[in-house]
Amino acid sequence: MSLIVQKFGGTSVRDAERIFNVADIVTSKYKEGNDVVVVVSAQGDTTDDFIEKAAEINKSPSKREMDMLLSAGEQISASLLAMAIEKLGFPVVSLLGWQAGFHTTSSYGNARIKRLDGSRIRKELDKKNIVVVTGFQGVNKYDDMTTLGRGGSDTSAVAIAASMHADLCQIYTDVDGVYTADPRKISGAVKLDSISYDEMLELATLGAQVLHNRSVEMAKKYNIELEVLSSLTRKKGTIVKEEKNMEKMLISGVAKDENIARISVIGVPDKPGLAFKIFSKVSAKGINIDIILQSIGRNGTKDISFTVEKSKMQETIDILKEYTEKLGATGLVADDEVAKVSIVGAGMETNPGVASAMFECLYGNNVNIQMISTSEIKISVLISKTDSDRAVAAIHDKFFPVNGRD
Numbered sequence: 001m002s003l004i005v006q007k008f009g010g011t012s013v014r015d016a017e018r019i020f021n022v023a024d025i026v027t028s029k030y031k032e033g034n035d036v037v038v039v040v041s042a043q044g045d046t047t048d049d050f051i052e053k054a055a056e057i058n059k060s061p062s063k064r065e066m067d068m069l070l071s072a073g074e075q076i077s078a079s080l081l082a083m084a085i086e087k088l089g090f091p092v093v094s095l096l097g098w099q100a101g102f103h104t105t106s107s108y109g110n111a112r113i114k115r116l117d118g119s120r121i122r123k124e125l126d127k128k129n130i131v132v133v134t135g136f137q138g139v140n141k142y143d144d145m146t147t148l149g150r151g152g153s154d155t156s157a158v159a160i161a162a163s164m165h166a167d168l169c170q171i172y173t174d175v176d177g178v179y180t181a182d183p184r185k186i187s188g189a190v191k192l193d194s195i196s197y198d199e200m201l202e203l204a205t206l207g208a209q210v211l212h213n214r215s216v217e218m219a220k221k222y223n224i225e226l227e228v229l230s231s232l233t234r235k236k237g238t239i240v241k242e243e244k245n246m247e248k249m250l251i252s253g254v255a256k257d258e259n260i261a262r263i264s265v266i267g268v269p270d271k272p273g274l275a276f277k278i279f280s281k282v283s284a285k286g287i288n289i290d291i292i293l294q295s296i297g298r299n300g301t302k303d304i305s306f307t308v309e310k311s312k313m314q315e316t317i318d319i320l321k322e323y324t325e326k327l328g329a330t331g332l333v334a335d336d337e338v339a340k341v342s343i344v345g346a347g348m349e350t351n352p353g354v355a356s357a358m359f360e361c362l363y364g365n366n367v368n369i370q371m372i373s374t375s376e377i378k379i380s381v382l383i384s385k386t387d388s389d390r391a392v393a394a395i396h397d398k399f400f401p402v403n404g405r406d
């Protein structure tokens with residue numbers, strides 16, 4: 001007998017028919033004699049619809065009330081799935097995040113799991129119940145509902161798998177695995193049989209939403225193998241795992257992130273301490289900075305550019321507006337019509353020429369690069385949003401040529 005954790009995303013529980021499809025998958029594992037814990041997301045676009053509903057009432061509601069609202073979506077799908085499993089004649093119980101023991105930090109909207117007390121889940125499994133748990137949510141030290149950030153149900157599932165030492169953790173979604181690019185946008189995208197934690201973590205962080213990046217981070221930390229697969233096709237999926245001994249793929253994927261904005265402080269006096277002053281102001285407000293570019297000083301001044309999450313652009317401008325003058329800088333420019341396009345691959349560490357191949361491809365497609373950032377296993381460029389789909393397609397074609405595949 002094994003303990004199996006299965007997570008189903010929004011499209012997998014979209015309507016009654018899909019919910020019965022999930023109930024079938026879950027109960028077939030149960031029938032084999034396994035303990036099964038199921039984590040569900042909100043149905044279809046429920047979370048987005050809730051966000052719109054909230055905006056009709058209040059354009060800047062408190063984060064606490066937003067979490068009260070958003071956590072309701074998962075409650076609906078958990079109870080509906082439990083009813084479907086009941087209807088098929090199996091013992092089942094649904095639990096909210098707090099009932100399942102998810103204790104989180106207090107940061108509403110982006111809470112982190114501090115501790116998972118699995119005793120209630122264990123008790124229910126011992127009673128031979130299938131346990132359905134709401135993803136994406138927990139409770140903080142004030143006994144208030146919190147949510148884990150968009151896409152966070154994957155992280156809920158991995159947390160259960162890690163803390164309860166599950167034998168299998170399956171992430172069911174609407175595509176049948178992890179591809180070399182978003183298969184909905186790039187027709188030539190290729191499904192990967194497996195991918196390393198590090199590469200998956202980069203891809204997820206750089207915009208491939210197929211897994212919540214924190215779920216991959218946690219899976220790596222606790223060495224939990226994940227299988228990403230479709231709830232509809234029931235084909236073998238992609239395994240996310242440690243790949244120490246394998247020949248490293250040169251490039252494992254291309255990702256795009258449009259949730260980004262560029263801010264430039266222009267004409268900053270070319271003397272020590274200015275970058276520190278600018279970035280400490282921004283980070284003091286909890287705003288994350290991504291790519292940074294500083295020009296060489298000329299005629300006593302330089303420009304400092306950086307990127308932030310799109311939703312933080314206005315706040316960053318407000319923080320720096322007055323301050324720019326105080327620093328003696330001449331201007332502040334922001335642009336949210338940008339996108340970050342990245343390639344990820346463990347093999348690039350040992351293979352020269354990957355960056356130049358990527359840049360040549362962008363040049364060949366007349367795409368201007370605004371900023372560049374690299375790490376051992378990724379190269380990212382910031383480009384105009386209007387060029388981004390073309391850039392992803394061209395880069396994907398370059399590294400995964402249709403005729404060059406084996």
Ligand code: ADP
Pocket residue numbers: 008009010011012041151172173174175177178179180181182183184203207208209210211253
């Ligand atoms: P779920 O609701 O099941 O959590 P998501 O919408 O969060 O599903 O994630 C699945 C989606 O991720 C797919 O529909 C696909 O469009 C997108 N995606 C982006 N990049 C990739 C990739 N490299 N491989 C597979 N899917 C990807």
Ligand code: ASP
Pocket residue numbers: 009010041042047048073135136149150151152153154
């Ligand atoms: N329902 C949440 C969201 O849409 C969590 C998730 O789907 O994982 O972000």
Ligand code: MG
Pocket residue numbers: 009151154209210211212
């Ligand atoms: Mg998701």
